[in-house]
Amino acid sequence: MTFSNKDAQSVVYDLIHTIQKNKDYLSELDGKIGDGDHGINMNKGFTLCEKKLEGTEPSMSQALRVLGQTLMEDIGGSMGPLYGVFFETMADKSEEVSEIDEATFEAMLKSALSEVLFIGNAQRGDKSLLETLFPAQEAFSAALTQGKDFAEALEAMRFAAETGWRSTEDMVAKIGRASRLGERSRGFLDPGATSCYLILDSFATSIKKMLK
Ligand SMILES: [Mg+2]
Numbered sequence: 001m002t003f004s005n006k007d008a009q010s011v012v013y014d015l016i017h018t019i020q021k022n023k024d025y026l027s028e029l030d031g032k033i034g035d036g037d038h039g040i041n042m043n044k045g046f047t048l049c050e051k052k053l054e055g056t057e058p059s060m061s062q063a064l065r066v067l068g069q070t071l072m073e074d075i076g077g078s079m080g081p082l083y084g085v086f087f088e089t090m091a092d093k094s095e096e097v098s099e100i101d102e103a104t105f106e107a108m109l110k111s112a113l114s115e116v117l118f119i120g121n122a123q124r125g126d127k128s129l130l131e132t133l134f135p136a137q138e139a140f141s142a143a144l145t146q147g148k149d150f151a152e153a154l155e156a157m158r159f160a161a162e163t164g165w166r167s168t169e170d171m172v173a174k175i176g177r178a179s180r181l182g183e184r185s186r187g188f189l190d191p192g193a194t195s196c197y198l199i200l201d202s203f204a205t206s207i208k209k210m211l212k
Contacts, residue, residue, distance in 0.1 A: 001150040002099040003210035005059045011206040012063035018202040019046040019195070030191040033178035037077060038191040045075035065091035078176065079192055082129065085115040102150040105207070109137045126174040127185065129192035136161035136200050151211055154204040165189070165197035
């Protein structure tokens with residue numbers, strides 16, 4: 001199963017619309033354990049990317065590159081650079097590939113995770129987007145090892161991402177502004193883990209629609 005990179009700009013448009021729809025939810029979550037700007041920042045970056053893409057006909061990789069650069073350069077907070085490298089790395093790993101298969105998507109996920117680990121200070125267990133991204137990547141790879149096809153591996157990724165995201169509710173934050181709350185950070189979902197789940201869920205839905 002593959003999809004055409006050239007025809008898959010909808011993957012990025014779906015991400016943009018997902019963040020726009022969840023802007024208030026993300027800021028509300030961030031307001032409980034942070035400074036309440038996660039939805040505002042993410043929406044600003046994704047919407048600016050939408051404007052930059054207007055009138056162009058990018059491939060998925062080209063659109064991911066614009067999204068990554070925009071998040072890197074134009075949004076504040078700690079999440080801009082993290083999601084910036086996340087999407088830029090995904091562009092790097094796919095731009096030479098015209099038909100994206102499960103191996104290419106696995107490479108995109110794996111490299112995005114290692115770059116986020118490299119530039120961030122978080123470890124797994126700190127209550128961050130890694131709680132979503134780490135198990136999601138592992139589940140995608142594990143599904144392929146078990147002989148599952150691309151669509152099934154995407155479902156495995158989605159399920160692991162959701163489970164990981166929900167696990168942050170019972171975690172104490174060890175990084176970022178929320179860590180200052182100590183035990184009081186327990187009982188709330190992590191906003192970065194939430195946006196990461198929304199992003200991976202959107203990838204899974206968009207790609208499954210296009211697989212041939
Ligand atoms: Mg914030």
